[in-house]
Amino acid sequence: MSQSFIIRNEERGHDLIKSDGSRSSYIAGHPDGFVTRASSFNFHEYQGGRPGFGTIRVFGDEVFHGAGCGYNMHPHHNFAICAFVFGGQLTHVNTAGEGMVDQLRAGDYYVFSAGSGGKHSELSITTEDMQAIYLWVLPEQLYLPPSYHRGHFDFRRRRNELVQLVGNADGALPIPQDLRVSRLIADKGRTFRYAPRTLGHGTYVFVREGRIGCSGTELGHRDSMGLSSVDGFDIEIIDDDSDILIVETVMIDEANIRTWESEHAGH
Amino acid sequence: MTDEPFKRLMCLGCGFSYDEALGLPEHGIAPGTRWADIPADWVCPDCGTPKHLFEMIVVGYAPGGPDLARTA
Numbered sequence: 001m002s003q004s005f006i007i008r009n010e011e012r013g014h015d016l017i018k019s020d021g022s023r024s025s026y027i028a029g030h031p032d033g034f035v036t037r038a039s040s041f042n043f044h045e046y047q048g049g050r051p052g053f054g055t056i057r058v059f060g061d062e063v064f065h066g067a068g069c070g071y072n073m074h075p076h077h078n079f080a081i082c083a084f085v086f087g088g089q090l091t092h093v094n095t096a097g098e099g100m101v102d103q104l105r106a107g108d109y110y111v112f113s114a115g116s117g118g119k120h121s122e123l124s125i126t127t128e129d130m131q132a133i134y135l136w137v138l139p140e141q142l143y144l145p146p147s148y149h150r151g152h153f154d155f156r157r158r159r160n161e162l163v164q165l166v167g168n169a170d171g172a173l174p175i176p177q178d179l180r181v182s183r184l185i186a187d188k189g190r191t192f193r194y195a196p197r198t199l200g201h202g203t204y205v206f207v208r209e210g211r212i213g214c215s216g217t218e219l220g221h222r223d224s225m226g227l228s229s230v231d232g233f234d235i236e237i238i239d240d241d242s243d244i245l246i247v248e249t250v251m252i253d254e255a256n257i258r259t260w261e262s263e264h265a266g267h
Numbered sequence: 268m269t270d271e272p273f274k275r276l277m278c279l280g281c282g283f284s285y286d287e288a289l290g291l292p293e294h295g296i297a298p299g300t301r302w303a304d305i306p307a308d309w310v311c312p313d314c315g316t317p318k319h320l321f322e323m324i325v326v327g328y329a330p331g332g333p334d335l336a337r338t339a
Contacts, residue, residue: 044280044316051322057279075313077339079282114282116335138277138324142284143332143339252325 002230004215005050009222012061013039013046025072028123033069037062040206040224053226054202054249055177058136061208061222063129064088070123070130076114078144080137080175082166083122084109084153084183084245086208088130094120096148107153111166111173115144133208133245138252140176149173153183160186162194162246178250185244186237195232196248202228203248205235210242276302277324280316284324289337 018034019027027035039046040059051057057079064070073093083090085104092102092110096118104110112120124130151173153165164172167180178201184192196203205214206224214225215233227233228251235244273287285291285305290298294312296305302321309318328336 042279047320057322075281075283077282077313078277078284115329116332117339136282138326141327141329141332142275143335144329 002227004217004225004227004230006217006219007040007049007224007226009038009220011049012222013037013043013049015039015045019069026074027069028072028121029064029066029069033064033066035062035064035069035071038222040204053204054228054251055138055179056135056204056247056249057138058134059204059206059224059247060134062134063131064090064122064124065129067125067127068123071121073119073121075117075119076112077117078114078139078142080111080113080139080177082109082111082135082137082175082181084133084135084165084181086131086133088124088128089126090130090132091123091125092120093123094118094148096120096146100148102148102150104150107155108150109153109165109173110148110150111175113139113144113147113176115139115146115176118146133206135181135247137175137177137179137249140178144176147174147176155185158185160190162192167248180248182246182248183244184235184242184246186242188237188240188242190237192235192237193232194235194246194248196230199229199231200251201248202226202251203230203233203246206245206247208243208245210237210239210244212236212238212242212244273299274302274323275326276321277326278311278314278316279320279322280311281314283311283313283339284336285321286333286336289333293338 019030213236
């Protein structure tokens with residue numbers, strides 16, 4: 001039985017987090033830096049929406065405003081965190097392995113699997129606002145060795161092509177989960193068929209720019225849709241230069257988690 | 268004592284995990300402490316996310332994972 005949900009742009013959680021007061025240890029760029037974050041799923045202050053989708057727990061559309069703005073050094077465990085940069089420059093300081101400093105620009109992306117533990121800081125050090133989408137994924141196993149990989153999406157050469165950025169395809173960055181992230185930048189009038197690996201895989205389609213028809217539903221700027229228990233669906237490009245991210249994830253035992261949550265309500 | 272299996276939980280703020288079987292001796296919580304018995308005002312030692320925003324997870328450990336979880 002196929003299932004779907006739609007999250008319109010304005011239905012997402014919206015946070016504006018300034019680097020002031022107690023927040024200045026979390027957000028860099030005191031006193032005037034601030035981060036804006038639109039969350040597709042429940043995250044931090046935003047708890048009014050869906051808890052996630054399959055192994056996806058965070059899908060955040062973020063902007064770092066002002067030179068020096070970002071997140072100060074902070075720890076993670078277990079989550080596999082991906083960032084896809086669309087504008088500005090992201091300076092990423094990460095303790096994984098021997099530790100490193102990476103700089104990412106439009107088209108660049110990383111997969112940081114925090115595993116047994118790591119810290120990172122993410123900063124925009126130029127005057128241009130940094131725009132990125134953050135994806136957090138539950139890992140296949142807990143306390144794996146931490147890892148960091150980075151890649152680049154060549155949006156001039158790979159136009160009108162579904163390109164797998166993260167997953168198990170040739171050239172895609174590995175992630176310790178049964179999950180694939182693809183990107184599509186395409187011209188109007190084109191139609192692309194997306195087929196998840198099995199009926200047990202759900203697909204989350206996010207329109208960063210443009211307008212598409214997704215399995216017959218029109219999605220505009222920053223609208224998104226989740227589809228599960230389908231063997232495939234069509235993406236029709238309505239606006240030129242539409243830019244779409246597609247996350248295919250194994251569906252985990254959501255019912256088990258929901259039962260537990262209701263039993264423990266109030267704790 | 269209850270026969271209910273031990274549960275494993277994960278902080279949705281940062282990925283810190285709590286395993287009832289292991290407890291968190293480093294943070295003063297003995298092995299075998301049930302999630303329900305941890306005070307409601309307890310927060311994630313890594314990121315400060317409150318207890319009620321943890322999620323139960325059914326994810327296995329990597330080789331050596333339980334030892335790493337004890338000292339996370």
